[in-house]
Amino acid sequence: MPDYSGLRINRQRLWESIMSMAEIGPGEAGGSRRLALTDEDKQGRDLFIKWCTEEDCKITIDDMGNIFARRNGKDNKLPPICSGSHLDTQPHGGKFDGIFGVLSALEVIRTLNENNIETNAPLEIVNWTNEEGSRFAPAMIASGVFAGLFEKKHAYSITDSEGLSLEQELNRIHYMGTEICGDHPMGALLEAHIEQGPILEREHDQVGIVIGGQGQRWFDVNLMGQDSHAGSTPMAGRRDALVAAAALIQLVQEIALSKAPFGVGTVGEMKVVPSSRNTIPGEVFLTVEFRHPDDSILLTMANEFIQFCEHTSSKTDVKIKPVEIWHNPPVRFDEMCIDAVDRAAQSLGYKNQKMISGAGHDAIQVSRKVPSAMIFVPCEAGLSHNESENAKPEDLEAGCNVLLHAMLDLAKNHE
Amino acid sequence: MPDYSGLRINRQRLWESIMSMAEIGPGEAGGSRRLALTDEDKQGRDLFIKWCTEEDCKITIDDMGNIFARRNGKDNKLPPICSGSHLDTQPHGGKFDGIFGVLSALEVIRTLNENNIETNAPLEIVNWTNEEGSRFAPAMIASGVFAGLFEKKHAYSITDSEGLSLEQELNRIHYMGTEICGDHPMGALLEAHIEQGPILEREHDQVGIVIGGQGQRWFDVNLMGQDSHAGSTPMAGRRDALVAAAALIQLVQEIALSKAPFGVGTVGEMKVVPSSRNTIPGEVFLTVEFRHPDDSILLTMANEFIQFCEHTSSKTDVKIKPVEIWHNPPVRFDEMCIDAVDRAAQSLGYKNQKMISGAGHDAIQVSRKVPSAMIFVPCEAGLSHNESENAKPEDLEAGCNVLLHAMLDLAKNHE
Incomplete structure (x- = not known):
């Protein structure tokens, strides 16, 4: 067995490819705007395919527009x-979210090609359609169809804000492939990605070995009190829905803090009615979400929350009605894939930690069907979905080197 | 001196007048819609003048459209x-707010006329223009001009949502009078009104002897944190503006409770940005108001609030910027007027209490210039600015009888 332990990707080439891709659909503030299945997305896909073809990869496109670029093995x-991710971006997206994942897989192939290394199993680069969900909601629709989580018919029917369907737009940009989505064989999937959170940067780690994704429970909550005059209604006897909402926001915070560091809880959306300066608010709508990598702890968090709502409703004159609208169980990535990433990070000597993905990703969808894992690298201040999104060339290089060695490992080219 | 102690108003006549007025600009749910200076307001004014003329009153109209109906004395x-109030209503207004005050003054004149009682001083009924402020903001604009609190030129320039000015509309409905607003002589002003709060009903009192109005301090507050991903941002290190807002809402509640029963504090308006289910809110705008009848206690309340904002801004990563946009000092009504109302309520044997007006009223504006006081009667569940607003005929009767005897008293017709 040859020793590839000294093999490294080309930091400069990886960085330049990312910068070149960012020029397609340039943002106004240094980022990119390549919404799924727009002309800009098509140009990004075309460039990606050009680069893959230059590396002698064979291209397959499925009927969700997912692109697979294959480098044969022995x-x-x-x-x-x-390995891969997505080339589409948020409306005010950054240069790295998704793009780093696709182009780091390409950089692995380039590195193997220039070193004339043949792997045992074939390798493939993947670009998933419409990960962001900004144009066609929900997010991760094509990897979801691939994994059997969504019906393709439903995905086709989703329309953008102008009424154009995903199916129409796939055809229009000529990325409606012939392979049936989900049929593509896949031995394992690794996805490299910026963390989109602050943990690695704060703890001075270069690589995150992602062992799974958080479970989520989402709630819609209505609080019903009584509007009344802010001047002539004494404090005693008020039915102030906003004061009740404030207690609920603090409860969500306390529940999450009690399950730190993995538990999180957020009130993200909120509407106050009538929202008039001198009227006591009679109604509040808000959303609550809890996340935790352990489904039983997640359930405990949700139950504490529901009990508080029931208790408050029975004890006070403000009625709180929480409705759970989504339960997405946690994902635990494949041990073989995690181990491959772990071994690569350790052998390369990068400061690293095992971590849970807080956000959703294509690999989390696909992991329900195919052995998967992810590699995170730090991003500046944890900022993402923002044109200011930034990452250091040396961190991207580290993540890409881990990907290289983990792929060699999984392809049975043990070092 | 003749003994008028047995004199009483006519409950049925008062009630029927209120019900007749409510038929002009009928609401959809049992209330009224007579926005200031609309055709409906004109019809209401015309009916009022017809009724006053039938009682041999002499009508004067000033150049803010305020109407004075005079019954001469000795x-x-x-x-x-x-005595009087306003005939305009909220868009979904009730039958009593304002109307009771104008028509109870009319009922006093009718009662004196049918009993051939001549007062020493002349009596007048007043209808103030645009008390509600729903069409032309702010509220109580014409009594404010009368009291010298607003410039007439400014009042004229105020436009409704369609761009029509108050001056235009006064001319259009032919209620632009010749007397200069503020010049009308006035010895005292009493205003009867529904309480628009729950205190009298809760404490089974029929009459409130209103000794003054609360002072108010209003704030606009901006909270600035940082948007971030609700999944990938751990609890530690979040800059959640909504969690900070929740603490602030609870503080406002605590400050007000510590100054109960007279102190009140309310967060009425609130906006959360970006208000997305899976994004930690980076910005919140909200309004805070404090009210108290004692200006020094009101200042203490405001200072506690400002100190909390400063403390939080310096201690955490969420910056809170409160801006005081209005300070309206408390009003203490005239002792002579309060005493006249008090004596009337006691001598008539109505269960009563001295109280502070939580809401603003024309008499509170005018009290800065003319000796004034108010008489409150209970309304159902304290509900007002709502078509369901309701009051009992016997309570309106009680308030009107108190008004009758207090006016006789002030007109130097001592019983």
Whole structure:
């Protein structure tokens, strides 16, 4: 068995590819705007395919527009070891979210090509359609169809704000492939991504070995009190829905803090009615979400919250009605894939930690069907979905080197 | 001196007048819609003048559209003892707010006329223009101009949502009078009104002897944190503006409770940015108001609030900027007027209490210039500015009888 332990990707080439991709659909503040299935997305896809073809990869496109670029191995009956992410962006997106994942997989292939290294299993680069969900909601729709989480018919029917359907737009930009989405063989999937959170940067780690995704429970909550005059209604006897909402916001905070560091809880959306300066608010609508990597702890968090709502409703004149609208169980990534990433990070000597993904990703969807794991790298101040999103070339390099060695490992080219 | 102690108003006649007025600009749910200076307001004014003329009153209209209906006394060099309120309503207004005050004054005149009682000083009924402020903001604009609190030129320039000015509309409905607003002589002003709060009903009192109005301090408050991803941002290090806002809402509640029963504090308006289910809110705008009848206690309340904002801004990563946009000092009504109302309520044997007006009223504006006081009667559940607003005929009768005897008293017709 040859020793590839000294092999490294090319930091400069990786960085330049990311910067070149960012020029397509440039943002106004240094980021990018390549909404899914727009002309800009098509240009990004075309450039990606051009680069892959230059590396002698064979392109397959499925009927959700997902692109697979294959580099054959010695034993092409083996399912390919895949890596990738997405090239579409938020309306005011950054240069790295998704793009780093696709282009780090390309950089792995380039590195193997220039070193004439043949892997045992074939390798593939993947670009998933419409990860962001900004144009066609929900997010991660194509990896979701691939994993069997959504019906393709439903995905096709989703329309953007102008009424154009995903199916129409796939056809319009000529990315409606012939392979049936979900049929593509896949031995494993690794996804490299910026963290989109502050943990790695804060703890001075270069690499996150992502062992799974948080479970989520989402609630819609209505609080019903009574509007009344802010001047002539004494404090005693008020039915102030906003005061009740304030207690609820603090409760969500306390529940999450009690399950730190993995538990989080957020009131994100809120509407106050009538929202008049001198009227006691009679109604409040708000959303609550809890996340935790352990489903039983997540349930405990949700139950504490529901009990508080019931208790307040029975004890006071403000009625609180929480409705759970979504339960997304936690994902635990595949041990073989986690181990491959872990071994690569350790052997390369990068300061690292095992962590949970707070956000959703294509690999989390696909992990329900294919052995998967993820590699995180720090991003500046944890900022993402923002044109100011930034990452250091040396951190991207580290993540890409981990990806290289983890892929070699999974492709049975043990070092 | 004749003994008028047995004199009483006519409950049925008062009630029927209120019900007749409510038929002009009928609401959809049992209330009224007579926005200031609309055709409906004109019809209401015309009916009022018709009724006053039938009682031999002499009508004067000033150049803010305020109407004065005079019943001469023995000594017409004395300034008139006045009573009234407003006939305009909220868009979804009730039948009693304002109307009871105008028509109870009319009922006093009718009662005196049918009993051939001549007062020493002349009496007058007043209808103030645009008390509600729903069409032309702010509220109580015409009584404010009368009292010298607003410039007439400014009042004229105020436009409604369609761009029509108050001056235009006064001319259009032919209620631009020739007398200069503020010049009308006035010896005293009493205003009867529904309480628009729950205190009298809760404490089973029929009459409130209003000794003054609360002072108010209003704030605009901006809270600035940082938007971030609700999944990938751990609890530690979040800059959640909504969690800070929740603490602030509870503080306002605590400050007000510590100054109960007279102190009140309310967060009425609130806006959360970006208000997205899975984004930690980075910005919140909210309004805070404090009210108290004692200006020094009101200042203490405001200072506690400002100190909390400063403390939080310096201690945490959420910056809170409160801006005081209005300070309206408390009003203490005239002792002579309060005593006249008090004596009337006691001698008539109505269960009563001295109280502070939580809401603003024309008499509170005018009290800065003319000796004034108010009489409150209970309204159902304290509900007002709502078509369901309701009051009992016997309570309106009680308030009107108190008004009758207090006016006789002030007109130097001592019983």
